[in-house]
Amino acid sequence: MIQLSVNSLTKSFDSNRVLSNLSFQVNEGEFVSILGPxxxxxxxxxxxxxGMLLPDEGSITLGNVEISGKRGxxxxxxxxxxxxxxRTTLQNVLLGQEIMGKADPETARKMLQKAGLGDYENAYPHELSGGMKQRTAFIRALLSPQPIILLDEPFSALDELTRLDMQKWLLDIWNEHKPTILFVTHNIEEAIYLSDRILILGSKPAKVVQEFKVTFGRPRMEEIFLDENFLECKRSIHYALKTH
Amino acid sequence: MTNVFRKGWRPAAVLLLLFILWELAVNFAEVPAWLLPPPTDIIQEAVMGWEGFRMHLQSTVLLSLWGFAIGTAIGLLTAVILHLLPFIRESIYPLLILSQNVPIIVLAPLLVVWFGFGVLPKLIVITLVCFFPITVAALDGFRQTPGELRHYMLMAGAGRGQLFWKLELPYSLPSLFSGLKISATYSVMGAVISEWLGAKAGIGVYMTLASSSFRTDRVFVAIFAIMLLSLLFFGGILLAERLLIKWKSRESGRK
Structure with missing residues (x-):
């Protein structure tokens, strides 16, 4: 079932056309990555x-509801x-729920436990490491009541080892809750490792130039990074990015 | 508490040294007491005259506390209104700065002419000197909220009210407390100035009486009382800050 549908979106800032006729869909329970420079x-x-900006043309629907210009x-x-x-870790992960309505500390506590942040429930952000902060931010997004999660290059500021850790952790959590995710990244391996589908974005103006289905089964192990198919997949995406 | 002693002994020692120099210089040069009394005279007067001084002190403390409370309330309210209603901010903010350029010494007698010798003109004087640092500090705090936090709140669907209560207000607290510290010390000065104009009791009254009768030792008692009082107020705000902004004090404590 189609969850999020972006239909022929066009957006310009002054004379600078940023998006041109951009269309894609995200199905319910699907992990889709947008890959682009x-x-x-x-x-x-x-x-x-x-909903922070209004499109010049085109529409965005969630479920069957038009959501362009509707924040939250x-x-x-x-x-x-x-x-x-x-805010402490617990108070922070509840923020998304608070904004939309009612907070549910019990579920949040359980989720923090499972995410390995149980001991840090009452810690303030400055007491957490970079990876722990990102986990907190992700749990906040996961606990928010909206049906789809947008992740904006969430691991790009982390060091390589922490990033690998976080990717694995994200897959674990995703396997358990199966939320619908739209993930933006410029890291090809990350996109292959995590997603069901990858949309390659061409730049200036942005539009989907190619779409890749990732065929690896789930749950995925770290070993697939060294798999022949993985490298093949990486190569074709690399070329696709190069040629557009 | 041990921290206070560890950090405080150096300025305390310098102060003590200054007093000793003062005492020696006055004795050596045989300066008459009505011109400049030695510190020992001042301490003696403070102890001996305590009974008479106490009610003045009490009155000033009460007046400063009330003035500070009202000034804080008005300062905060002004900041919130100016922040939430930009068109009012644009038209009022420059006038607020002007209000601080009116010399209190000139304004105070006028206030007495308008409102009499009661407590009202005194509270107005204190409020006038107190509210401005608070308004400026709070406004700065509101406006300096990081763009990334604001962006998250908006994407998550926060309304104007939620943006203020869940982001801008808590974010501005450290800045607000800087303003409160300034205002707390100003409030004592404001109280003393307003008492000069005419009051039944207060350090300002005590000071005027003392200087007109050449009791310089009493003038100094008053000066030291004002300093001590300001310091106490400042300490009170500092304590409130520690209790209220746990996330910040620990952060800076680490560095």
Whole structure:
């Protein structure tokens, strides 16, 4: 079932056309990545879906409801953790729920336990490591009541080892809850490892130039990074990015 | 508490040294007491005259506390209104700065002419000197909320009210407390100035009486009382800050 549908979106800033006729769909329970070079208009796409900007043309529907210009329709995890420094981990993960209505500390506590943050429930953000902050930010997004989560290059600021850890952790959590996820990244391996489907974005103006189905089964192990098929997949995506 | 002693002994020692120098210089040069009394005289007067001084002190403390409370309330309210209603901010903010350029010494007698010798003109004086640092500090705090936090809140669907209560207000607290510290010390000065104009009791009254009768030792008692009082107020705000902003004090404590 189609969850999020972006239909022939066009957006310009002054005379600068950023998006042109952009269309894609995300199905319920699907993990879709948008892969594109920096400056290819990825944040503009997120701001449009998040309701921060209005498209010049085209529409965005969630379920069957038009959501362009409606903030709060999607759950969001930004590039930086963006935790409130005066809130403890528990209070921070409840923020998304608080904004939309009612907070449910019990579920949040259980989820923190499972995510390995149980001992840090009452810690303030400055007491957490970079990876722990990102986990907190992701759980906040997961607990928010909206049906789809947008992740905006969430691991790009982390070091390589922490990033691998976080990717594995994200897959574990995703396997358990199966939320619908739209993931933006510029890391090819990350996209293959995590997603069901990868949309390659061409830049200036951005549009989907190619689509890849990732055929690896789930749950996925780290070993697939060394798999022949993985490398083959990486190669074709690389070429697709190069030629557009 | 041990921290206070560890950090405080150096300035305390310098102060003590200054007092000793003062005492020696006055004795050596045989300066008459009505011109400059030695510290020992001042301490003696403070102890001996305590009974008479106490009610003045009490009155000033009460007046400063009330003035500070009202000034804080008005300062915060002004900041919130100016922040939430940009068109009011644009038209009022420059006038607020002007209000601080009116010399209190000139304004105070006028206030007495308008409102009499009661407590009202005194509270107005204190409020006038107190509210401005708070308004400026709070406004700065509100406006300096990081863009990334604001972006998250908006994407998550926060309304204007939620943006204020869940982001801007808590974020501005450290900045607000800087303003409160300034205002707390100003409030004592404001109280003393307003008492000069005419009051039944207060350090300001005590000071005027003392200087007109050449009791310089009493003037110094008053000066030290004002300093001590300001310091106490400042300490009170500092304590409140520690209790209220746990996330910040620990953070800076680490560095």
């Amino acid at each position: 920096s400056g290819s208009g990825k944040s503009t796409i997120f701001n449009l879906i998040g 329709s999607i759950s969001y995890m930004p590039q930086t953790p963006s935790l409130m420094p005066w």
